[in-house]
Amino acid sequence: MAERNGPSSFKVGFRKSLFSFFTMTSLLFVLSWFFVMQSTYRPNPMEYNLMPNSKHLSALDESEYEMLKQNVQSSFGNIKLVKHGGKCHQNDELVIKVYMYDLPPEFHFGLLDWKPNGSSVWPDVRNNIPGYPGGLNLQHSIEFWLTLDILASEFPQAPKARTVIRVKNSSEADIIYVPFFSSLSYNRYSKGKKKEKKNGNKILQEKLVKHLTTQEQWKRSGGKDHLILAHHPNSMLEARMKLWPATFILSDFGRYPPNIANVEKDVIAPYKHLIPSYLNDNSTFDSRPTLLYFQGAIYRKDGGLARQELFYLLKNEKDVHFSFGSIQKDGIKKATEGMRASKFCLNIAGDTPSSNRLFDAIASHCVPVIISDAIELPYEDVIDYSEFCIFVPTVDAIKENFLINFIRGISKQEWTRMWNMLKEIEHFFEFHFPSKENDAVQMIWQAVARKVPAIRLKLNRHGRFSRSPPSTDKGLMSIPTPRNFW
Numbered sequence: 157m158a159e160r161n162g163p164s165s166f167k168v169g170f171r172k173s174l175f176s177f178f179t180m181t182s183l184l185f186v187l188s189w190f191f192v193m194q195s196t197y198r199p200n201p202m203e204y205n206l207m208p209n210s211k212h213l214s215a216l217d218e219s220e221y222e223m224l225k226q227n228v229q230s231s232f233g234n235i236k237l238v239k240h241g242g243k244c245h246q247n248d249e250l251v252i253k254v255y256m257y258d259l260p261p262e263f264h265f266g267l268l269d270w271k272p273n274g275s276s277v278w279p280d281v282r283n284n285i286p287g288y289p290g291g292l293n294l295q296h297s298i299e300f301w302l303t304l305d306i307l308a309s310e311f312p313q314a315p316k317a318r319t320v321i322r323v324k325n326s327s328e329a330d331i332i333y334v335p336f337f338s339s340l341s342y343n344r345y346s347k348g349k350k351k352e353k354k355n356g357n358k359i360l361q362e363k364l365v366k367h368l369t370t371q372e373q374w375k376r377s378g379g380k381d382h383l384i385l386a387h388h389p390n391s392m393l394e395a396r397m398k399l400w401p402a403t404f405i406l407s408d409f410g411r412y413p414p415n416i417a418n419v420e421k422d423v424i425a426p427y428k429h430l431i432p433s434y435l436n437d438n439s440t441f442d443s444r445p446t447l448l449y450f451q452g453a454i455y456r457k458d459g460g461l462a463r464q465e466l467f468y469l470l471k472n473e474k475d476v477h478f479s480f481g482s483i484q485k486d487g488i489k490k491a492t493e494g495m496r497a498s499k500f501c502l503n504i505a506g507d508t509p510s511s512n513r514l515f516d517a518i519a520s521h522c523v524p525v526i527i528s529d530a531i532e533l534p535y536e537d538v539i540d541y542s543e544f545c546i547f548v549p550t551v552d553a554i555k556e557n558f559l560i561n562f563i564r565g566i567s568k569q570e571w572t573r574m575w576n577m578l579k580e581i582e583h584f585f586e587f588h589f590p591s592k593e594n595d596a597v598q599m600i601w602q603a604v605a606r607k608v609p610a611i612r613l614k615l616n617r618h619g620r621f622s623r624s625p626p627s628t629d630k631g632l633m634s635i636p637t638p639r640n641f642w
């Protein structure tokens with residue numbers, strides 16, 4: 157009997173464990189769904205349309221969503237899934253908790269000639285906002301807007317719609333923010349003073365690396381939960397090679413080796429457009445006389461060969477404006493008129509894959525035609541750019557007559573649809589202080605927030621042995637890093 161019972165009770169036990177395995181996986185599936193729902197920001201209905209694969213989400217209405225939430229909560233009680241409790245939710249909005257180092261002003265507002273009054277290294281943004289230099293500096297000014305947004309989050313009268321909250325205890329933070337205005341440092345210190353042995357930009361980067369790598373917070377995570385701004389393609393040129401475990405905010409990956417920066421780890425932020433927003437745009441397909449507009453430098457060092465090719469292909473087309481020179485001073489006025497009078501605006505890769513031209517085109521409601529195979533676009537995980545941009549592979553664009561025929565083939569109806577879409581999405585690329593709902597500042601924070609689960613995964617994986625006796629230190633080093641992880 158015992159012998160016969162053995163295997164059959166084993167079978168029952170096996171079936172039981174199969175069943176509970178099945179139950180567990182189903183519950184885990186529901187749970188993970190719930191977390192996906194929570195970590196997906198709650199968009200307004202218009203943005204829903206732009207989100208690829210969002211249909212299964214929009215199928216749930218508010219009450220169903222609430223029920224799902226309660227079900228999951230009652231099934232799992234207050235189970236703690238991650239060490240630090242994950243994201244924080246306020247009024248059902250996604251809010252990211254940020255710890256900001258109190259770096260000396262020379263790293264941030266000091267670069268704007270602001271001087272501290274008293275012991276605080278930060279200006280009181282309620283009544284004193286240091287001015288940011290204008291002109292081309294502005295296109296990389298995200299460091300300024302994000303830092304102001306963090307500072308503003310501390311005041312009770314801060315605007316209601318906010319995506320970031322400053323916490324003073326770094327253990328409670330989702331991300332550790334490094335307030336170095338690296339683009340400004342590059343613009344200010346590395347031009348025109350090449351004769352100096354070491355420029356101020358390099359010195360600041362060295363100081364930053366030295367300071368950061370001795371901080372408790374950096375040592376704790378190896379920098380993995382740090383957020384570093386390097387929007388100008390040449391900013392942080394030296395420090396990037398040492399601080400790469402952090403998440404960078406960049407304009408593209410053109411000047412980065414893939415192990416230092418990549419789309420999994422880092423966040424792409426828009427340039428601040430230089431051309432003013434087109435308010436009350438009453439233009440139509442027929443009222444914009446120019447078919448295709450391009451203004452920019454033509455001969456570029458790397459990757460910009462397509463510009464020359466396209467110039468020779470397009471220069472004889474009557475309704476194409478193709479001219480050279482960067483847009484500065486009165487150039488801005490001309491470019492503003494030019495883009496507003498054009499149906500389509502060309503964005504061709506220059507010496508970097510991205511430029512502010514795309515955001516100037518969006519602000520002008522001039523449908524962007526993107527010829528830049530390595531371009532990276534801001535918040536592309538939630539925005540489908542093909543709804544309002546035309547993408548043409550470089551290899552096709554430089555075939556004779558390909559581009560012009562393609563553009564001429566786009567109907568008035570199709571153009572008007574994209575023009576309308578541009579007007580609806582342009583606010584995603586506007587920088588404000590105080591930040592506004594789903595403006596560029598908040599969209600960038602949300603993009604950072606979507607990186608947080610992956611950062612947690614990295615940290616928790618590497619922290620497996622953190623409570624073990626010191627002798628297992630070697631074990632910690634031996635956790636294999638999965639392929640494609642960075």
Ligand SMILES: *[C@@H]1O[C@H](CO)[C@@H](O)[C@H](O)[C@H]1NC(C)=O
Nearest residue numbers: 271272273274275276280284
């Ligand atoms: C510095 O701060 C003190 C009080 O905090 C204030 O009375 C004073 O006017 C400030 N000085 C300047 C130059 O802003």
Ligand SMILES: *[C@@H]1O[C@H](CO)[C@@H](O)[C@H](O)[C@H]1NC(C)=O
Nearest residue numbers: 240241324325326327328329
């Ligand atoms: C910071 O937060 C951690 C985790 O919540 C907590 O254990 C610690 O006591 C806090 N430190 C301070 C100084 O409040």
Ligand SMILES: *[C@@H]1O[C@H](CO)[C@@H](O)[C@H](O)[C@H]1NC(C)=O
Nearest residue numbers: 436437438439440442443444
């Ligand atoms: C748009 O409005 C302006 C001023 O109100 C007017 O001068 C212009 O002709 C209008 N354009 C079109 C295409 O209706």
